[in-house]
Amino acid sequence: MLIDTHCHLDAPEFNADRDAQVQASIAQGVAAIVVPAVCANNFQTVIALSDQYPQCWYALGWHPMYIDAAQPSDMHTLRQLIAQHVGTSNKLVAVGEIGLDFFVTKQNAETQSYFFTEQLKMARDFDLPVILHVRRAVDDVLKHLRRHSVRGGIAHAFNGSLQQAEMFVEMGFKLGFGGAMTYTRALKIRALAKAVGMDAIVLETDAPDIPPEWLGTQGRNSPKELMKIAEILAELRGMHVTQIIENTSKNSIDIFPKLAYLCTPLEVLH
Numbered sequence: 001m002l003i004d005t006h007c008h009l010d011a012p013e014f015n016a017d018r019d020a021q022v023q024a025s026i027a028q029g030v031a032a033i034v035v036p037a038v039c040a041n042n043f044q045t046v047i048a049l050s051d052q053y054p055q056c057w058y059a060l061g062w063h064p065m066y067i068d069a070a071q072p073s074d075m076h077t078l079r080q081l082i083a084q085h086v087g088t089s090n091k092l093v094a095v096g097e098i099g100l101d102f103f104v105t106k107q108n109a110e111t112q113s114y115f116f117t118e119q120l121k122m123a124r125d126f127d128l129p130v131i132l133h134v135r136r137a138v139d140d141v142l143k144h145l146r147r148h149s150v151r152g153g154i155a156h157a158f159n160g161s162l163q164q165a166e167m168f169v170e171m172g173f174k175l176g177f178g179g180a181m182t183y184t185r186a187l188k189i190r191a192l193a194k195a196v197g198m199d200a201i202v203l204e205t206d207a208p209d210i211p212p213e214w215l216g217t218q219g220r221n222s223p224k225e226l227m228k229i230a231e232i233l234a235e236l237r238g239m240h241v242t243q244i245i246e247n248t249s250k251n252s253i254d255i256f257p258k259l260a261y262l263c264t265p266l267e268v269l270h
C-alpha cells in the first residue's frame, strides 16, 4: 500500500483524465492521495475530490506563492472552514500547503512570514499537522517552527542539508521525497535520501509538478508514478521495495493518523 503524501490532483492539468489517473494509481498500489490546497480558490475543489474518491484526503491552507492575493481576513475564513470540517470530516488531515518560498522572491518575505505564522497557530489550535513548502528558506522555516510549535507534519520536496533534516525530524516532521530524487545527477538529494533515517521518509509525487526523470522535464507527473519512485528509493538504499512501501506508509500514518483506517482489516470495519 503506497501513500502519495503530496499531489495536486485538483490541478487543471488533470481536467481531461483525472479519473483515469486515479484508477491507474490504484492499479499501481496507491491506496491514498493527500491533496493540499494552495489558496481559497481551490478549498472547495480539494474537499469535493475527497468526497468523490475514497482514496483522496485533503489539507487546507494558503501556499506561499499565492500569498500576495491573501488578505488578513482570509485567515479568519480559513480558521472557520477548518473548524467546520475538522469535527465533521475524517478526510481533513492537515493545514497546508503552507511555508516560505524565497526562491521566486524575497521581497514579500514579511507578508509570507505573517501568513505562515497565522497558519501555524491554526495548526496548533486544531492539533493538526502541517504540510510545508520550503524553498530557499529552510532556516527561516525552522525558526518559525521553534516559535510556534505544531504537532509535526511533512517538509515536502525536502532539499536541505542533513543537519537541517535532523532538526525537522526532532520537531516531529517527516521529509517528503519524490520526483527530484529520480534524477541520476541529483547527487545531493540522493545522498540525503540515503543518509536520513528510514523512519523520517515519506513518498510524494507533487503531481502534476516535479516529473520524474523518465517523464522528461516537460512531462506531466501523476500519482501513478509513485511505485517507480519507491523503486528508486529502494535502489538507493539497497532495500527491497516492499520494505520501502511498508516503512513509508507507516511514517505517513504517523503524521496523518486518520489514514490508519487504510490498514484496518475489513472484518474490523464491519
Ligand SMILES: [Zn+2]
Pocket: 006, 008, 036, 097, 206
Ligand atoms: Zn505542492
